[in-house]
Amino acid sequence: MTLDAVLSHIDAELPNATDRLLRLLRIPSISTDPAYAEACETAADWLVEDLRSLGFEAEKRATPGRPMVVGHGGGDNGTGGRHVLFYGHYDVQPVDPLNLWHREPFDPEVQDTPDGRVIRGRGASDDKGQLMTFVEACRAMKAAGVPLPRITFLFEGEEESGSPSLVPFLEANAEELKADVALICDTSLFAEDTPGITTMLRGLLGEEITIRGPERDLHSGFYGGPAINPIRVLSKILATLHDDTGRITVPGFYDGVPELTDELRDQWQALGFDDAAFLGAVGLSQAAGEEGRSVLEQIWSRPTAEINGIWGGYTGAGFKTVLPAEAHAKVSFRLVGTQDPHAIRDSFRKMVEAQLPEDCSVEFHGHGASQASVMNISDPAFEAAREALSDEWPNEAAYIGAGGSIPIAGYFKSILGMDSMLIGFGRDGDQIHSPNEKYDMKSFHKGTRSWARILDRLA
Amino acid sequence: MTLDAVLSHIDAELPNATDRLLRLLRIPSISTDPAYAEACETAADWLVEDLRSLGFEAEKRATPGRPMVVGHGGGDNGTGGRHVLFYGHYDVQPVDPLNLWHREPFDPEVQDTPDGRVIRGRGASDDKGQLMTFVEACRAMKAAGVPLPRITFLFEGEEESGSPSLVPFLEANAEELKADVALICDTSLFAEDTPGITTMLRGLLGEEITIRGPERDLHSGFYGGPAINPIRVLSKILATLHDDTGRITVPGFYDGVPELTDELRDQWQALGFDDAAFLGAVGLSQAAGEEGRSVLEQIWSRPTAEINGIWGGYTGAGFKTVLPAEAHAKVSFRLVGTQDPHAIRDSFRKMVEAQLPEDCSVEFHGHGASQASVMNISDPAFEAAREALSDEWPNEAAYIGAGGSIPIAGYFKSILGMDSMLIGFGRDGDQIHSPNEKYDMKSFHKGTRSWARILDRLA
Numbered sequence: 001m002t003l004d005a006v007l008s009h010i011d012a013e014l015p016n017a018t019d020r021l022l023r024l025l026r027i028p029s030i031s032t033d034p035a036y037a038e039a040c041e042t043a044a045d046w047l048v049e050d051l052r053s054l055g056f057e058a059e060k061r062a063t064p065g066r067p068m069v070v071g072h073g074g075g076d077n078g079t080g081g082r083h084v085l086f087y088g089h090y091d092v093q094p095v096d097p098l099n100l101w102h103r104e105p106f107d108p109e110v111q112d113t114p115d116g117r118v119i120r121g122r123g124a125s126d127d128k129g130q131l132m133t134f135v136e137a138c139r140a141m142k143a144a145g146v147p148l149p150r151i152t153f154l155f156e157g158e159e160e161s162g163s164p165s166l167v168p169f170l171e172a173n174a175e176e177l178k179a180d181v182a183l184i185c186d187t188s189l190f191a192e193d194t195p196g197i198t199t200m201l202r203g204l205l206g207e208e209i210t211i212r213g214p215e216r217d218l219h220s221g222f223y224g225g226p227a228i229n230p231i232r233v234l235s236k237i238l239a240t241l242h243d244d245t246g247r248i249t250v251p252g253f254y255d256g257v258p259e260l261t262d263e264l265r266d267q268w269q270a271l272g273f274d275d276a277a278f279l280g281a282v283g284l285s286q287a288a289g290e291e292g293r294s295v296l297e298q299i300w301s302r303p304t305a306e307i308n309g310i311w312g313g314y315t316g317a318g319f320k321t322v323l324p325a326e327a328h329a330k331v332s333f334r335l336v337g338t339q340d341p342h343a344i345r346d347s348f349r350k351m352v353e354a355q356l357p358e359d360c361s362v363e364f365h366g367h368g369a370s371q372a373s374v375m376n377i378s379d380p381a382f383e384a385a386r387e388a389l390s391d392e393w394p395n396e397a398a399y400i401g402a403g404g405s406i407p408i409a410g411y412f413k414s415i416l417g418m419d420s421m422l423i424g425f426g427r428d429g430d431q432i433h434s435p436n437e438k439y440d441m442k443s444f445h446k447g448t449r450s451w452a453r454i455l456d457r458l459a
Numbered sequence: 460m461t462l463d464a465v466l467s468h469i470d471a472e473l474p475n476a477t478d479r480l481l482r483l484l485r486i487p488s489i490s491t492d493p494a495y496a497e498a499c500e501t502a503a504d505w506l507v508e509d510l511r512s513l514g515f516e517a518e519k520r521a522t523p524g525r526p527m528v529v530g531h532g533g534g535d536n537g538t539g540g541r542h543v544l545f546y547g548h549y550d551v552q553p554v555d556p557l558n559l560w561h562r563e564p565f566d567p568e569v570q571d572t573p574d575g576r577v578i579r580g581r582g583a584s585d586d587k588g589q590l591m592t593f594v595e596a597c598r599a600m601k602a603a604g605v606p607l608p609r610i611t612f613l614f615e616g617e618e619e620s621g622s623p624s625l626v627p628f629l630e631a632n633a634e635e636l637k638a639d640v641a642l643i644c645d646t647s648l649f650a651e652d653t654p655g656i657t658t659m660l661r662g663l664l665g666e667e668i669t670i671r672g673p674e675r676d677l678h679s680g681f682y683g684g685p686a687i688n689p690i691r692v693l694s695k696i697l698a699t700l701h702d703d704t705g706r707i708t709v710p711g712f713y714d715g716v717p718e719l720t721d722e723l724r725d726q727w728q729a730l731g732f733d734d735a736a737f738l739g740a741v742g743l744s745q746a747a748g749e750e751g752r753s754v755l756e757q758i759w760s761r762p763t764a765e766i767n768g769i770w771g772g773y774t775g776a777g778f779k780t781v782l783p784a785e786a787h788a789k790v791s792f793r794l795v796g797t798q799d800p801h802a803i804r805d806s807f808r809k810m811v812e813a814q815l816p817e818d819c820s821v822e823f824h825g826h827g828a829s830q831a832s833v834m835n836i837s838d839p840a841f842e843a844a845r846e847a848l849s850d851e852w853p854n855e856a857a858y859i860g861a862g863g864s865i866p867i868a869g870y871f872k873s874i875l876g877m878d879s880m881l882i883g884f885g886r887d888g889d890q891i892h893s894p895n896e897k898y899d900m901k902s903f904h905k906g907t908r909s910w911a912r913i914l915d916r917l918a
Contacts, residue, residue: 032779204780213743214742216890219891219893220763221861222891223741224763226743227743229747232697232766279686284686286817287685299681299685308778308781309690309772309773313768317492320767320892334684358745367778
C-alpha cells in the first residue's frame with residue numbers, strides 16, 4: 001500500500017473524522033476553572049478510548065491537576081525509522097464573555113461561511129482540532145496498512161492554565177517519554193496556502209498582583225482624600241511598565257534579548273507579511289510595540305509586557321462611591337532569546353515594591369514561567385517535514401517564528417533532551433481565546449493529509 | 460403635656476421602635492441594581508403605611524426609577540411654628556463583597572458588642588436607621604399629644620445610585636414640597652457624645668470610562684506587541700490624575716476651590732480631631748491627600764479624584780493570556796466651594812481624549828453631578844437646633860463639615876429655595892457602603908430624643 005492510498009482514505013473519511021472532532025468539542029474541558037475538572041476527565045477518557053480503538057496502547061495518568069493521556073504504538077518498520085513523540089492538549093480556554101458568542105461554545109457545528117467551511121466551537125482550533133489532525137492521520141495510515149514510525153502520544157490537560165503538572169510529570173516519566181524528536185501541533189499556517197514550521201517561540205511569565213491599602217472598603221466621601229486608594233497605586237505602577245518608546249522598564253529585562261540576524265530579517269521580509277492587513281483585521285492601524293520594529297519582529301522576536309486583567313472596587317451596574325481595600329492585576333511577559341523568567345520575576349516584584357506607598361502592601365502570585373525556545377533546524381527531520389508540507393500545500397513551507405508561548409517545547413529540550421517540530425494549521429482568524437473560535441475544514445483536512453505525508457517520511 | 464413626657468415615651472418605646480426598624484432593614488432595597496426594584500417598591504409601601512399609621516397623609520409617587528414617598532402633617536400650633544421638610548432615603552448600597560459579611564446583610568439583628576449595643580445590617584445607619592429616628596420622634600410627639608411643627612416628609616429611593624429622578628421630581632412638585640427649612644438626617648456625629656450640624660458638604664461628579672482598542676479580545680501571544688492594550692492605556696491615563704503632591708491635574712479643576720478661612724481653621728483645630736486615630740482605625744498611617752493639608756481639610760474642604768472601580772480582561776481564577784478589546788473605570792470627584800461639576804466633567808473628558816492613542820476610542824457615561832453645599836447658619840433655626848442637640852448630648856453641638864456628598868441639600872437650595880439643616884447620628888465605624896454595616900443603639904435612641912427636642916423648639 002502507498003501514501004496515495006492513505007491520502008484517498010483521508011479524503012473519504014473526512015465526514016466521519018469531522019463527527020469525531022465534534023464529539024470531542026462537546027466536552028467543556030476548561031482547565032483553569034475547577035468547575036470543569038470533571039469535563040477534563042471526560043475528554044481524557046475519550047482520547048484514551050480513541051487511541052485504543054486504533055490499536056495503540058493508551059492510558060489516562062493522574063496528576064495533582066488535570067490528567068495526562070499517554071499512548072504508544074507504531075514502529076511498524078522495526079528499528080529503522082524515527083521515534084517521535086506527538087504532543088497536543090485537550091483542555092480549552094474559558095468562554096467569557098459568553099454574550100459575544102453567536103452559538104453555545106460547546107455545541108459545535110460545521111458552518112459554511114464566505115471564507116469557506118469551518119468547524120465552530122471552543123477548542124475547534126486550540127487545540128482539539130489540531131490534535132485530531134494527527135490522530136486522524138494515524139487512523140488513515142493504519143486503515144491503509146502503511147507503516148507508521150514509532151509514536152509516543154502525550155496529550156496534556158493544563159496547557160491553558162500554565163501547565164502546573166507538566167514538568168513533574170515529564171521528570172517522573174522521562175524514560176517512557178523520550179523520543180528522537182517531538183511533533184507539536186498547536187501553531188498556525190504562516191499564510192493561506194503557506195505552511196510553516198515554527199522554530200522560535202516566545203516564553204511566558206505570568207504574575208498576579210494584589211495591592212492592599214485600607215483594611216476594609218471605605219466610603220469615598222468619608223475617607224476620600226486622606227485614605228490611599230489601591231486602584232490609584234496599581235494604575236501608577238502599571239503605567240510605568242513601558243516607556244514612551246514602548247520599551248519595558250523592568251530593570252534587566254532586556255538581558256538575553258538577541259538582535260535579529262540580518263539573514264533572518266531578510267527571510268522574514270521575503271515573506272511579504274502585510275502589517276496593515278494584520279492590524280486592520282482586528283480594527284487597528286498602528287503597531288503599538290517597540291518603536292522601529294516591524295510587526296513580525298514585535299510578535300516573533302521581541303519581548304512584551306501585557307496587562308491581561310485588572311479589577312478592583314465596584315464593577316457592577318450603576319455607581320458605588322467605594323474606596324476599595326484592594327486592587328488586582330494579572331500581568332504577563334512574553335520572553336525571547338535567553339531571557340531568564342525567574343530573574344525577570346524577581347526584578348518585576350522589586351520594581352513594584354519600590355513604588356509602594358508606606359500604607360500599601362503587595363502580594364504576588366506566580367502563574368508559570370517558561371523561557372523562549374529556539375529550535376535547531378539542522379536535524380534532518382526538519383527538512384523532511386518541510387518537504388512533506390511543501391508537497392501538500394500550494395506554497396513552499398517556511399521556517400517561521402511565533403508570538404505565542406508553548407512552554408512544552410522548552411521542557412522537551414531541557415527534560416527529555418529532544419528538539420521539537422512545531423507544525424500547525426491554525427489561522428490568525430481562528431479567534432482562539434476569543435468568542436466564536438473556529439477551525440477551517442481545509443485546515444482540518446489538509447492538516448491530516450500533511451501529517452500522513454510527514455509520518456510516511458519519518459517511518 | 461410636655462417634652463419630658465415625649466422623651467419618657469421614647470425611652471419606653473425603644474424596643475418597639477427597634478422592631479420597626481428591623482422590619483424595614485429586612486427589605487433589600489438596593490437601588491443601583493435593577494434586580495432589587497421590587498424591593499424598593501416594598502420599602503416605599505412600608506413607609507407610606509407607617510406614616511399613615513401616625514395620622515399623616517402619605518403616598519408613594521412613581522418616578523422613572525424608584526418611587527418617592529411624600530407625606531404631610533403636623534402644624535398643630537396653627538400658623539405660628541416653622542414648616543419643615545424632612546428628607547431621608549430608604550434605598551441602600553449593594554452588599555458585595557458578600558463573603559466579608561459575618562451575617563446575611565438583610566437579616567438584621569441587635570448585637571451586644573464591646574463598644575455597646577448595635578443594630579447590624581445593610582442600611583442600619585445609611586439611611587434607614589437615621590430616617591427612622593425622625594419618624595419615631597414624630598410618633599412619640601403624637602402619642603404624648605405634644606404639638607408638631609408643620610412637616611412635609613420626602614423619602615427618596617435613589618440616593619445611592621445618583622438620584623436620577625430627584626431633580627425632575629422636585630421641579631414638578633416644588634409648590635407642594637417648599638418649606639421654611641429642610642431637615643436631613645444622613646450625616647454623622649462629630650464624635651462620641653458630640654453631635655454636629657453639618658454646614659459644608661462636598662459635591663460629587665461620577666464618570667464611567669470605557670476605553671476600546673482592538674475590535675475583539677485577542678491572544679496576547681499572537682498579538683502582544685503590535686496590538687494596543689486598552690488596560691495599559693487606561694492605567695496610563697488614570698496615573699496622570701494626580702501629581703506627586705496629591706493635587707488633581709484636570710485643567711481648571713481648582714477653579715472655585717476656596718481657601719479655608721482662618722476662623723474656620725481655628726474652629727476645626729479646636730475640635731481636637733485625632734488624625735492618627737482616624738487613619739489607624741482603617742489600618743493606615745499617612746494622610747494620602749494633598750500635601751500640607753490636615754486630615755479634616757482633606758475630607759471637609761478639599762476636592763478629590765478617586766477611582767471607585769476598574770475592570771478589564773480576564774479577572775477570574777487562574778490565568779488567561781488575553782489582550783482585551785476594552786477596559787473600564789468608574790471615577791468620581793468630590794467637589795467643594797463653587798467648583799462647577801459640568802465644567803470639570805468637560806475638562807476631564809478632554810483630558811482623557813487628549814491622551815488616547817490613535818487606535819483607541821473612549822466612551823463616557825455620566826453618573827450624576829452635584830455642586831458642593833455651604834449652609835447659611837444665620838437662620839435662627841440652626842441655633843435652635845444646635846441648642847436642642849446640646850441639651851440632649853453630653854458635649855455641646857458643633858458646626859462641622861462632611862466629606863460625603865448629599866446633593867439633595869444643593870437641590871433644596873436651588874429648586875426649592877431653602878437651606879438645609881444636616882443633623883445625623885452616624886459614626887465613623889458604621890461601615891456604611893462596606894460589609895457589616897451597623898447603627899449604634901445609642902445613636903438610634905438619642906437620635907430620636909434629639910429630633911423630639913428639635914421639633915419641640917421648631918413647633
